[in-house]
Amino acid sequence: MSTAAPARPPVRRRVVFIGVLALVSTLLFAVPYFGLIAPGAQWPWPVVLLGTVVFAAGWIALPVLLVVYRHSDRAARVAYPLLGVVWVLFAWTLVTDVLRGVLALAGVENPFRARLVAVLLLAIVVVLVAYGVAEARRIPRVKRVDVVLPRLDPAFDGLTVAVLADTHYGPIDRTKWSRGTVDAVNALNPDVVVHAGDLADGTPAQRGGQAAPLADVRAAHRFYVSGNHEYLGNAQAWLEHMAGLGWTSLHNQHRVLERGAARLVFAGVDDVTGASSGEQGHGADLAAALEGVRPDDAVVLLAHQPSEVGKAVRSGVDLQLSGHTHGGQIWPFHYLVRLQQPVVAGLSRHGERTALYTSRGAGFWGPPLRVFAPSEISLLTLRAG
Template structure:
């Protein structure tokens, strides 16, 4: 089967204009709201501070959209991507905390604290908080994920599988920043768990196999009796079929709307996987989430563990009688308070949740990061689930 990436349709002039307008509005908010927090005229900073600071924000607000287009346009420049995403992360942190410190600004005004002291106090506080959170966020994003251990009771699980361990990897997002050493260390952490099953529930990388082959190579060293993988939405930006094929080459079982049966003493446990929900509109032939196909041939009394990248698929899993769905995608919000926007799209942010009478959902915060190389109050994780017969 050919793994050539289909040519994406050319966007219309109206779509390009809409995208440009939205990008410019968001850029203005992300950069000029923090400017108002740090360099508000009411602070009456010395004119060199005001001029240099304003010039910095002006240059950054012009450079950011240009770098972003270069990073995600036809050139797919990794250098531009690193710069644009770093700027995005810093801008988001300062944007969010500018709004938060504005509440304190209002409190101080009501308390009778006058300017310029009030505005200068807020600016210094914002600078300290923002800088500290960016440094903390970079550290959290680049560290080897912590192991999160969770016990999961499944009513239909046979006692033969009681105690089965499943290590969950998600959202490694190998990308513009070379994280080959991080990838090796993460695989070592997975191997130290001695899990019976290791799964990767999608978003291996941002880019094609050719671009990220070196970073993904350590996944071939994962040790477990069973290794299962399903595609995430980001694979469909870089030829998902090639990633499915490459993971097969690395010794993983790619569950492309398929399932496999584990047996112990004549008892069965099904691991099924579906394409990401975005696959149907990706342009890749033969790709679309098809749960019926994934479960075709299973028995009605088989307990089923479903790999589906996005938690939003849980409704279909409940309707199909799935016992446990394993997902990622949310990153736990990645940079607080972005989790508030994630919850508008996804039913669960992270952790174990119950849906209907039978179905459980485990949502991993993911091992890596997407875009900005920061994680703020949303730590990365390798999840170790121990299944129990209830």
């Protein structure tokens, strides 16, 4: 099994990363600080002092934990929840600033106006963080979708495909969650189960215990492709590890399902980041994945990022299955995701032939929160046109 560590990024890139992280951290903490500890609120000095100390500690701790201790699971268990809380604070400070302006126009004076907005902001954040943690840690709900593929042979009409994506096994041990998720998939009795990448954050040696329940997924066919996060923890090792769990790793390859004379192709490509990862022989190669496919074969393509759909359209793929977006994970982050990806979640159509299904994912990355972006196990039923 390959265990070579990814090459370290150049010094210049690390300096830029640290600078950007410091700037982002400053914005994330400064905006809610002035929303909660607004001068107009005229809070008693102990409240101002306590708030200043808390925000200053968070502002210093977040970049330190993410950079200096970036390989420490213990540091990540502190940094990621902190990042999630401050993001919710930041976003909802901007929302409540609208209310602040409305109250000012209505003639509501300080300190009552500033205190009212601060208390409301704090209450909103407490509720949303509690909701977000519960939503992130629950067994994903099942989302059922019928997908019509005009070129699908009628012999495969009704084929069910359970889609997992973005399990992100990581610093927070979710072995029990993994077992429950596998049980939920098995309860659906699907014909095919796919994992569309971002299996874990870390190496198989670190996260193999959390991924172990995937060996018990029951289906006639189980397919897996790498996501961008596998390339931070040795994607080749994960491909081999999943093969050891009984999954077919589609490393720019395809497999043909047959029912009598009817054929249905499941193909998969490496994540697009594989080409720059330093792992030899990795990178999305759709031509290689489709080599030998017949012109009249219906094709289901596993590609981690929805942005690959343009290539799928040009290659005549019938259905692309993706993840990556998490549906935004924590509102309103989906607006930023939409700048990079053509779709954030759900079924969409592209070109004359190609359908794209983008899963919101089963797990979470980083902050253990999901706010207005619930996790999912997708059960797709393929229908002949």
